[in-house]
Amino acid sequence: xxxxxxxxxxxxxxxxxxxxxxxxxxxxxxxxxxxxxxxxxxxxxxxxxxxxxxxxxxxxxxxxxxxxxxxxxxxxxxxxxxxxxxxxxxxxxxxxxxxxxxxxxxxxxxxxxxxxxxxxxxxxxxxxxxxxxxxxxxxxxxxxxxxxxxxxxxxxxxxxxxxxxxxxxxxxxxxxxxxxxxxxxxxxxxxxxxxxxxxxxxxxxxxxxxxxxxxxxxxxxxxxxxxxxxxxxxxxxxxxxxxxxxxxxxxxxxxxxxxxxxxxxxxxxxxxxxxxxxxxxxxxxxxxxxxxxxxxxxxxxxxxxxxxxxxxxxxxxxxxxxxxxxxxxxxxxxxxxxxxxxxxxxxxxxxxxxxxxxxxxxxxxxxxxxxxxxxxxxxxxxxxxxxxxxxxxxxxxxxxxxxxxxxxxxxxxxxxxxxxxxxxxxxxxxxxxxxxxxxxxxxxxxxxxxxxxxxxxxxxxxxxxxxxxxxxxxxxxxxxxxxxxxxxxxxxxxxxxxxxxxxxxxxxxxxxxxxxxxxxxxxxxxxxxxxxxxxxxxxxxxxxxxxxxxxxxxxxxxxxxxxxxxxxxxxxxxxxxxxxxxxxxxxxxx
Numbered sequence: 001x002x003x004x005x006x007x008x009x010x011x012x013x014x015x016x017x018x019x020x021x022x023x024x025x026x027x028x029x030x031x032x033x034x035x036x037x038x039x040x041x042x043x044x045x046x047x048x049x050x051x052x053x054x055x056x057x058x059x060x061x062x063x064x065x066x067x068x069x070x071x072x073x074x075x076x077x078x079x080x081x082x083x084x085x086x087x088x089x090x091x092x093x094x095x096x097x098x099x100x101x102x103x104x105x106x107x108x109x110x111x112x113x114x115x116x117x118x119x120x121x122x123x124x125x126x127x128x129x130x131x132x133x134x135x136x137x138x139x140x141x142x143x144x145x146x147x148x149x150x151x152x153x154x155x156x157x158x159x160x161x162x163x164x165x166x167x168x169x170x171x172x173x174x175x176x177x178x179x180x181x182x183x184x185x186x187x188x189x190x191x192x193x194x195x196x197x198x199x200x201x202x203x204x205x206x207x208x209x210x211x212x213x214x215x216x217x218x219x220x221x222x223x224x225x226x227x228x229x230x231x232x233x234x235x236x237x238x239x240x241x242x243x244x245x246x247x248x249x250x251x252x253x254x255x256x257x258x259x260x261x262x263x264x265x266x267x268x269x270x271x272x273x274x275x276x277x278x279x280x281x282x283x284x285x286x287x288x289x290x291x292x293x294x295x296x297x298x299x300x301x302x303x304x305x306x307x308x309x310x311x312x313x314x315x316x317x318x319x320x321x322x323x324x325x326x327x328x329x330x331x332x333x334x335x336x337x338x339x340x341x342x343x344x345x346x347x348x349x350x351x352x353x354x355x356x357x358x359x360x361x362x363x364x365x366x367x368x369x370x371x372x373x374x375x376x377x378x379x380x381x382x383x384x385x386x387x388x389x390x391x392x393x394x395x396x397x398x399x400x401x402x403x404x405x406x407x408x409x410x411x412x413x414x415x416x417x418x419x420x421x422x423x424x425x426x427x428x429x430x431x432x433x434x435x436x437x438x439x440x441x442x443x444x445x446x447x448x449x450x451x452x453x454x455x456x457x458x459x460x461x462x463x464x465x466x467x468x469x470x471x472x473x474x475x476x477x478x479x480x481x482x483x484x485x486x487x488x489x490x491x492x493x494x495x496x497x498x499x500x501x502x503x504x505x506x507x508x509x510x511x512x513x514x515x516x517x518x519x520x521x522x523x524x525x526x527x528x529x530x531x532x533x534x535x536x537x538x539x540x541x542x543x544x545x546x547x548x549x550x551x552x553x554x555x556x557x558x559x560x561x562x563x564x565x566x567x568x569x570x571x572x573x574x575x576x577x578x579x580x581x582x583x584x585x586x587x588x589x590x
Contacts, residue, residue: 006140006307008314013137016093020086024141027079032148034072035296039156039288087137098122101320106327107393108353113195115323120194121316139303146303149296156289160278164268168261168290172297175257179302182250186243191316193239196232203229258294265290327392332412340369341403341419341505341536343390348399350389358397359385360559367536372529374539374547376577377556383540384425386556387510390538391420421504425511427495429486431478434464435471438498450501457531458497460490500531507537544581553577 013020102119109115157165206225269286272278278286348363360382367373367390375383388394389401392408401408408416429437435451451471455461467473467484474480475494486494499507509528529537529549539547547553548567555563555570555577563575570577 028145122320182246374550381556382559421499421502454497460493
C-alpha cells in the first residue's frame with residue numbers, strides 16, 4: 001500500500017502538473033548539495049589555517065563556497081516557491097476529483113452511513129494534520145534529498161570507521177521503528193474519530209444554517225443541540241489526548257537515543273584527536289558529518305513513516321474512489337429521439353439497502369405518452385419510492401423498467417435524466433438569484449422573457465416584479481442582506497416555475513403543494529395540468545380531490561398496486577380509493 005499510494009500520487013501529479021515533478025526533482029539535488037558544502041568547507045579552512053595559511057587559498061575556499069551557497073539558496077528558494085504554487089493547483093485538482101466522485105455517486109450511497117464515513121476518511125488524505133496529501137509529496141521528495149545527503153555523509157564517515165556508520169544506521173532504525181509504532185496508533189485513532197467529526201460538522205451546520213433557525217428558537221432546542229455538540233467534541237478530544245500521549249512517548253524515546261548516540265560519537269572523535277589519529281579539520285568535518293548523518297537518516301525514516309501513515313488514509317481514498325456508480329454503469333445506449341415515450345414497470349420489486357422487507361412488490365405499470373397519472377395511497381405505501389425508480393435514483397432489486405421497449409439501465413444516464421422534470425415535496429432552492437434557480441445549469445444570457453413567462457404561469461410573477469432586483473434578486477440572505485426569503489407557497493411556485501422552464505417530456509410532482517391549502521392545491525394541480533397538456537405527468541398527493549381529473553389513478557398499499565383506473569371507475573369499485581376519497585370529501589364539506 002506504501003508504494004501504491006506513492007505511485008497513485010505521482011501519477012496524479014504528473015497528469016495534473018508535470019512541471020511540479022520536474023521542479024521538485026531539481027530542488028532535491030540543490031538542497032542535497034548545500035549541506036555537504038558546509039560539511040567539507042570548515043575542514044579545508046581549518047587545515048589551511050593550521051598549516052600554510054595561504055591567503056589566496058582561504059579566499060578561494062570561502063569565496064567559492066559563498067558563491068555556491070548564494071546561488072544554491074536563491075535557486076532553492078525559487079524552485080520551492082514555484083513548486084508550492086504548482087502544488088496548490090494540484091491540491092485543487094485533487095479536491096475537485098473527490099468532489100466529482102461525490103457528485104456522481106449513486107443517490108443510494110448518499111443515504112448510506114458507511115459511504116459517508118468512507119468519504120470522511122478519504123478527505124483525511126486531503127486535509128489530514130492540516131497538510132494531507134501535500135505532506136506525502138513533501139516527504140517523498142524529501143527522501144530523495146536526504147538519501148543524497150546520506151550517500152555523501154557515508155562516504156565521508158567511511159574514511160573514519162565503517163563500523164561507526166553501521167552502528168549509526170542500526171540506532172536510527174531502532175528509533176524509527178519505535179516512532180512508526182506510535183504514529184501508526186495515531187492514524188488508527190484519527191480514522192476512528194472520523195465519524196464523530198462528521199457528526200460535529202452536522203451539529204455545527206444546524207447551529208449555523210438559517211434553515212434550522214426557526215425550529216431551534218420555537219422549540220427552544222439550543223441546550224439540546226448544544227448538549228449533543230459538546231458531547232461529540234468531548235469524545236474527539238479524548239482521541240486527541242491519546243494521540244498527544246503517543247507523541248510524548250515517541251519523543252522521549254527519540255530524545256534519549258539521540259542523546260546517547262551524540263555523546264558516544266563526540267567522545268569517540270575527541271579520543272581520536274587526543275591520540276593524534278585525526279586533526280582538528282578532520283574533527284570538524286566528521287563532527288558536522290555525524291550531525292548531518294543523524295538529521296538526514298532521521299528525516300528519511302520520518303518521511304517514510306509519515307508516508308506509511310498516510311498510506312492508511314490512501315486505503316480510504318482507494319475505497320472511496322472505487323465505490324461503484326452502478327446507475328452510470330449501463331451500456332450507455334443512446335435513446336432515439338421520439339415524439340412519444342412509453343414507460344413500463346415489469347414485475348418490479350425494490351428493497352432498500354439494509355432492509356429485510358420490500359418497499360415495492362411486483363409492480364406492473366404502464367405510463368403512456370401524454371398520459372396524466374396520479375399515485376395515491378397512505379403514508380408508506382411506496383409512492384415516492386416508485387417515483388425514485390422511475391427517475392433512476394435507484395435501480396430495481398428485481399424486474400425491470402423499460403422506455404420504448406429498452407431497459408432504462410442500458411440508456412445513457414444523463415440522457416434519460418434529461419427527459420424528466422421533477423418537483424419533490426422537499427424541493428431545494430439555492431442561495432443564487434431567482435433567475436439562476438429557475439435556469440439551473442441551462443444558463444442563457446437573453447432569456448428574461450422566458451423566465452417571466454414561467455413565473456407568470458406558476459403564479460408568482462407579481463411578487464417577483466415587486467422586488468427591487470426582480471429575477472436577479474438572491475434567494476435567502478446568507479450571501480445578500482437584500483435577499484428574498486420565500487414563504488413555503490412562494491418557494492413551491494418557484495420550484496414549479498423551474499419545472500416548467502426545463503420543458504422536459506415527463507413531469508413529476510411529488511407532493512410539491514403540501515404547504516398549500518386544499519383549494520389552492522386543487523387549483524394548482526388543475527392549472528399545472530393545463531401547462532403540461534402535451535407532456536406525460538405523474539402526480540403524487542394525499543388529497544384525492546386534487547387528482548380526480550387524471551387519466552389514470554394508481555392506488556398503492558404496502559408497496560403493491562391494489563387498484564387502478566380513472567376516478568369514476570375507482571369510486572364505483574368502492575375499494576380503498578373510494579374509502580379515502582369519501583373520508584376527505586366529507587371533511588372538506590363540513
